[in-house]
Amino acid sequence: MNNLKILIVEDQVFTAENIREILEDAGFSQIRIARTYEEALITVVRFRPDLIIMDIELGSNSGDGIRVIQEVQDISKAPVLYLTGKDDNETFARAHTTRPAAYLLKPFNPKELVYQVQVAAARIVAPEDLDSFFVYSNSSHIRVKKEEIVYLLAERAFTHIYRLYEPQPLLVTMNIGHLGKHLRDPRFYKLSQSIYINLHHLQKIRENELYFEGMTQPLIVSNAKKAELKKRLNIIHSPRGSSG
Incomplete structure (x- = not known):
């Protein structure tokens, strides 16, 4: 250092x-x-x-x-x-x-x-492929494991890091784009300029609501972003003419 x-x-x-x-x-x-x-x-x-x-x-x-x-x-x-x-x-x-x-x-x-x-x-x-990193939040350096990140949500100069089964997000004074540079593996998807999501934890899409493992409240997105996201997912459609 x-x-x-x-x-x-x-x-x-x-x-x-x-x-x-x-x-x-x-x-x-x-x-x-x-x-x-x-x-x-x-x-x-x-x-x-x-x-x-x-x-x-x-x-x-x-x-x-x-x-x-x-x-x-x-x-x-x-x-x-x-x-x-x-x-x-x-x-x-x-x-x-x-x-x-x-x-x-x-x-x-x-x-x-x-x-x-x-x-x-x-x-x-640090190498780009580390499985975790430290952020400063609430007067402490806190380790964030990439596998535990559910999604990131930007708010002006701050980024909220939502993690598995944690009731409150980590609030860091950091640009979401800078954090996103360290989340370049395929599981992380840039949904918008202010949202990154972990596809491994996405459980359900209903209308404009995204439901994630370990989260009690859904993430609300626009119709356009939902359509883009569905193109990224492996969705199996019913054959034409079949019942159900």
Whole structure:
């Protein structure tokens, strides 16, 4: 973890240094700071960070933090963790298009910042085919076994992880698209931009309701999504002309 290269893009000197100190206290040592749009672009090319902590409001006429990420995604696959004081729908929608690993509102909790960086670091070094992963939820790192995931449901900057026989979902501050990158085996099906389901746990489809093993309430979907899903399933139809 200490070898993780982290780029902090933040135009406020005090905030940037505060983030650096928090991460250094947590054991991270390879940290660079960029304070402008142009400096961020240059540093990404030269430093090749493994993780980018990006302030959205850079106070630059050239572009903001989201624009920086849009510019560098062709040359850098480093996950981005956005920090922002803005919680409006327009800003979140723009940030969402870049599929960030996390989206934290200022003033942020130092522990949560460190936890999100640690979770991102674990995903960077871990093989894609691991049977489980850890997420930060309710002040703890919690192991999530892929086989126990029933479905994921996105809500703005959060993702609800529904698991077998668990009465309440895990709520994580993480983009569902980023989580979806770790659910690429055939059992997981992307039903929409905000829903991933585990086909192994799908038990019944009735009208617009999907019923899953271990869940007491159905998941409601549109007619269009239900039709797409049925094409993905192995449905045996009665022969034409037969009774029943």
